[in-house]
Every structure is written in structure tokens, then in C-alpha cells.
Amino acid sequence: MAVVLFVITMKSSESGKSLTELLVVIVIIGILASIGLPMFLNYLKTSRLVATIHQVKAYTTQSRYDAITDSGIKTVCILEGKITSTTDGNCHNKSIKSLPSGVTLDIPNSTLKVIEVFRLNQMNKTKLKFSTQLRKLTTVQNPEALRDWCRSLKSQLIPDPSNYAKGRYRLWLFHEVDFRNGQLSKGYFDDRIYNFSQRVYPGCDIGLLTFGGSLADSKISDGRIDLHRDHTYSNPKAISVNLGEAIFSYGEPEQTDYLLQDGDITEFNCKVLHAVKEIITPERFSLVFWKLNESKGYKPLT
Numbered sequence: 518m519a520v521v522l523f524v525i526t527m528k529s530s531e532s533g534k535s536l537t538e539l540l541v542v543i544v545i546i547g548i549l550a551s552i553g554l555p556m557f558l559n560y561l562k563t564s565r566l567v568a569t570i571h572q573v574k575a576y577t578t579q580s581r582y583d584a585i586t587d588s589g590i591k592t593v594c595i596l597e598g599k600i601t602s603t604t605d606g607n608c609h610n611k612s613i614k615s616l617p618s619g620v621t622l623d624i625p626n627s628t629l630k631v632i633e634v635f636r637l638n639q640m641n642k643t644k645l646k647f648s649t650q651l652r653k654l655t656t657v658q659n660p661e662a663l664r665d666w667c668r669s670l671k672s673q674l675i676p677d678p679s680n681y682a683k684g685r686y687r688l689w690l691f692h693e694v695d696f697r698n699g700q701l702s703k704g705y706f707d708d709r710i711y712n713f714s715q716r717v718y719p720g721c722d723i724g725l726l727t728f729g730g731s732l733a734d735s736k737i738s739d740g741r742i743d744l745h746r747d748h749t750y751s752n753p754k755a756i757s758v759n760l761g762e763a764i765f766s767y768g769e770p771e772q773t774d775y776l777l778q779d780g781d782i783t784e785f786n787c788k789v790l791h792a793v794k795e796i797i798t799p800e801r802f803s804l805v806f807w808k809l810n811e812s813k814g815y816k817p818l819t
Contacts, residue, residue, distance in 0.1 A: 684739030690724035751807035761801030
């Protein structure tokens, strides 16, 4: 702009523009074009790529939801710059939608098999003299009341020190176990949750409340836990109460993914490999109850 002003101040009193002025203007336009055009083209390329990513993500997310809802498999197909999803794995002769033009995917012809998620089913094996069957027992009669109780304890949740559950917040109920030395101490107790625990698992004497979602002070509790077997403090039988929706991975030697729905009360063998793989809802609480393993020296504290 300074150059333009300089040229203007030097122009003659005659009307019109001099050749020098025109050349300067042309040079400036050329410089601006050489800088701006590549930036504009790069912006178009980036916009198309972002649009493609969002579209593939939307198809994958919807297909995953359909797989969970229908207890089946959905396949996302990317064929020659077009995308579709199918239930039979056949990507041809389908109604397909074009991706944004000008975008080439790393794998132009590929299929993304969306994870197969079954509703609760059964396995007929035993481990440590307790069935490895994962089964739904019933549902919570008043999940909102129990959820409100869980919310009232969010301020008492603390970070889980377990390497399997980094970023998760939890609260021990009735008893607490220090995995570093195996020491048992008293945990949080109130009559309401204790009475509830005895209805779903008579005789249980230890429990764990975990949370996935937002906490105070902009903190986030991840809510997930990697594949693991529970410590020897507990007997094999575990009862899980689920508030929200999550994907529970369970089984040996291979794991199967199960959809835990809001209010589900399930029974599983905690000595079988298991994990909370994904939190689906914005907020998810989990209550798990066990009986202390007295044969290993873990006796209830009085």
C-alpha cells in the first residue's frame, strides 16, 4: 500500500495513468495472486478432506449404532470415491452417495466392518467354580432415583490409581482395597445403598462406584477400564448395575462386546477378562458389588 501511495503522489498533473504506475499495479496484483491463489487452493483441498472425514465418520457412527440396535453387522463401503453401508457385506449394487469431489482416500476401495455388538447372551463355562456366563438378571425399577444418588456422590469420587483405568474416577463402597499391599479398610457407607446392594446381591460386602462424564472444575472422568481380571480380594461372582449406556467387553480367550443399557443389572465372573470399552451416553455410572474372598484372608471389618 505504501508503494501505491508513493506512485499516486508522484503522478503528473495530466489525466490518466502513466505506464510506470500501471506496471507497479500489475506487479502488486501478481504478487498478491501468487500468495493468495495457493492458499485458496489449499483451503479448498482441506475443506474437501474435512468434509470427507466427517461423512465417513457419520456413516461409521450410524452403522455402529445400527449394529448395536439390530444385534448384527454393518459394513461401510468406500468404492471409487463413493460411500455406502450394508448389512450383508456386499458393497456392489447398492445405493451409494458420492464423497466430495477432488478427494482421494488413501484406500480408495475398502470396507470398514463396523464392530459387531451383541445384546447380552450366554456362555456355558466355569472358572474358579463359578459360571463364566454373562447374563442379565433384571433392571433397576427406578433408575432416576439411583442416578440422583450417584450424582450426589460425584464430589467424593477420586482418581483411580489403577493402570487399567487411567482417567477414571471412583469411590469404594463398604470396604476399600489397596492393591499395592492388599490391605483392606473401610469404604463409603450409607444405609440406602447398602440395602439396595443386598437386594441385588444378598451377602455382598464390597462395592465400587465409577463414573464416566463431566465433573466439577471442568474435570472429566473417562469411565473406561482396559481388559483385566479382578483382584483376589473378591469371589468370582460380580453383580453390575449400569446407569447410562456402555460397551462391555467380556470373555476368554476372545472377547465379545455387549451393549449395557440404562438400568441393566447383570451377573458375570470377574476372574474372566473384561473391560468397559466405550461410554456411549454423556453420563454413565456403574455400581459393581462383590463378596470378599475370606479364603484369601479378606474378612469384613467390624
